[in-house]
Amino acid sequence: MSYVSSAPSQPFLLIDLIKLRNVTVDVPTKSSWVQAGAVLDEVYHSIASASETLAFHAGICPSVGVGGQISGGGYKMMLRKYGMAADNILDAHLVDVDGRVLDRAAMGEDVIWAIRSGGGNTYRIIVSWKLNLVPVPAQLTGFTISKTSEQGQTTIEAVFQGLYLGEAETLLMVMKQSFSELELTQQECTEMTWIEPALYFAGYPNKTSYHELLNSRSSSPVQFDKVKAKSDYVQRTLPAKALQGIWKRFYQVELGPPLMQIFPHDGEISRISDSSIPYPHRSGIIFKIQYYAVWSGEGKEVEKRQLDWIKGLYKFMTPYVSNNPRGAYPNSRDLDLGKNDPTGSTAYEQARVWGEQYFKHNFERLARVKAAIDPSNFFRNE
Numbered sequence: 277m278s279y280v281s282s283a284p285s286q287p288f289l290l291i292d293l294i295k296l297r298n299v300t301v302d303v304p305t306k307s308s309w310v311q312a313g314a315v316l317d318e319v320y321h322s323i324a325s326a327s328e329t330l331a332f333h334a335g336i337c338p339s340v341g342v343g344g345q346i347s348g349g350g351y352k353m354m355l356r357k358y359g360m361a362a363d364n365i366l367d368a369h370l371v372d373v374d375g376r377v378l379d380r381a382a383m384g385e386d387v388i389w390a391i392r393s394g395g396g397n398t399y400r401i402i403v404s405w406k407l408n409l410v411p412v413p414a415q416l417t418g419f420t421i422s423k424t425s426e427q428g429q430t431t432i433e434a435v436f437q438g439l440y441l442g443e444a445e446t447l448l449m450v451m452k453q454s455f456s457e458l459e460l461t462q463q464e465c466t467e468m469t470w471i472e473p474a475l476y477f478a479g480y481p482n483k484t485s486y487h488e489l490l491n492s493r494s495s496s497p498v499q500f501d502k503v504k505a506k507s508d509y510v511q512r513t514l515p516a517k518a519l520q521g522i523w524k525r526f527y528q529v530e531l532g533p534p535l536m537q538i539f540p541h542d543g544e545i546s547r548i549s550d551s552s553i554p555y556p557h558r559s560g561i562i563f564k565i566q567y568y569a570v571w572s573g574e575g576k577e578v579e580k581r582q583l584d585w586i587k588g589l590y591k592f593m594t595p596y597v598s599n600n601p602r603g604a605y606p607n608s609r610d611l612d613l614g615k616n617d618p619t620g621s622t623a624y625e626q627a628r629v630w631g632e633q634y635f636k637h638n639f640e641r642l643a644r645v646k647a648a649i650d651p652s653n654f655f656r657n658e
Contacts, residue, residue: 293343296403301326306409307366308332312343312402317474317489323409324471324486330409331470334361336477338489346405347396348607349555351564353439353473356543358410362393362553363545367406370399373654377403390645393606394554394635398646398655412470417444418477419464430527439473501532501572504583506590506610508565509557509603518596525589532571532582534589539564556636557603565597566608587612604633615658 297314299322301307310319317338323330333352334345350361358364367380368391378400380388387399396402421436436458440447444465451460468476471486480488526534541561550556557564569586571578594602604610614630616622624643631639646653 291401293401293403299323301330301409303327303330306330306411308407308409309404310342310407311404312341314342316340316342316345319407320471320474321486321489324469327409328414328469329412331412332361332364332407332409333358333470333473336474338474338478342405343396343402345607347391347393347402349393349605350607351539351605353477354410354412354441355545356540357441359544359548360393360553360555362555363548364408364410365392365405366408368402369404370396371401371403373400373650373652386641386645387649389553390642392553394638394642394645395606395657397657399649400655413441414469415443415467416441416470416473417447418466418468418473419447419460420477421458421460421464425523428527432523432526437477439477443467502570502579502582504569504586505608506567506586506612507603507605507608508567508590508593508597509561510563510565510597511560512596513562514596518593521592522589525585525592529569529585530581532569532573534585535566535568535570537566537568539566550636551638551641554635554638554642555606556638557598557605561598561603564605565593566605601632601636603636604630606634609658611658616656620653620656 293311293313295313296311297318298309298311299314299319300309301323302309303326308319308323315338316334319332319334319342320338323332331354333354334340334342334350335352346361346365348362352358352361365388368383368388370378370383370387370391372378372383376382378387383400390399391402417440419436419438419440423434423436425432425434440450444462444467447465448460448462451458466476466482469486471489472483474489475484475486476482522536526536540563541558546559546561548558550558567586567589569582571582597603604613613633614627616627627643628639631642635642
């Protein structure tokens with residue numbers, strides 16, 4: 277958990293939940309209580325130690341905090357099967373401004389609705405979540421395929437990753453019928469239990485013990501220095517000129533490898549109502565895009581070059597992505613879209629400009645919930 281104060285003259289209180297990281301698993305009820313300070317690797321490790329066929333998959337970055345992941349939505353490898361991480365929350369314990377500890381029954385349905393992807397720390401202090409554990413087969417299959425395009429001394433690599441809830445033999449038949457262009461082979465498939473993708477897709481060698489998750493905060497092979505991220509949602513297939521424009525801009529980058537991730541939708545994430553929780557980007561979305569500028573150099577000139585590059589790519593993509601409003605992922609906060617007044621006096625009409633990009637029509641309900649339970653705006657963020 278971190279905080280950057282944009283207005284040092286304004287006093288604030290920061291509550292660190294890092295010591296609240298207990299995880300308890302109840303296999304008979306297919307549920308787990310997880311304290312908000314736990315990180316994903318600890319959650320996965322605890323659940324896998326209790327069951328090989330019950331899972332909760334909230335993402336592939338093992339050192340991400342579970343509280344932030346869930347309260348902003350939570351993308352994961354199984355979202356086409358089971359939806360977002362926040363779609364699989366049964367209950368929560370939170371502390372209100374008066375110090376009362378409330379569960380779902382006590383907080384009310386408006387609040388439990390809001391904190392599941394609507395930004396939990398905006399309402400109260402969430403100290404634990406009750407997870408719905410979903411059934412998975414004993415054997416899953418993952419694959420990673422790399423394709424490259426070169427221009428001069430620069431290479432663009434496209435990496436296709438997938439996770440199938442079943443054995444490799446069946447996956448190969450499915451892929452041959454529906455995605456033969458990828459030419460997936462048996463050698464590119466890795467059969468594994470549900471816990472292993474947390475290591476496999478984080479870049480660890482095949483068959484690394486899942487106990488290594490408990491060491492991932494210091495030994496993860498994927499490291500970043502400075503990162504700026506932006507997001508988009510796509511409703512129509514990208515035309516060739518869009519892809520050509522993306523490649524052109526990728527070849528322009530001088531410092532740090534740029535990254536663009538595409539998360540396919542459809543399946544369960546698209547079937548769930550766009551108002552069931554605050555996260556609204558569902559039916560009609562083909563995929564989500566995450567853009568990253570990553571760099572290591574110091575100095576304003578280096579930073580400006582990287583920020584100008586990602587803002588330029590984002591502007592170029594305008595005709596090809598969702599609009600009215602242009603969608604944005606809540607867990608990829610983008611202060612370029614707008615931010616609250618540091619004094620806490622942001623007007624609703626001002627906030628809805630970016631609030632509706634994150635939450636669409638659900639932003640109005642979120643604002644009403646906020647006004648009802650925290651009228652003095654005691655809990656706030658940028």
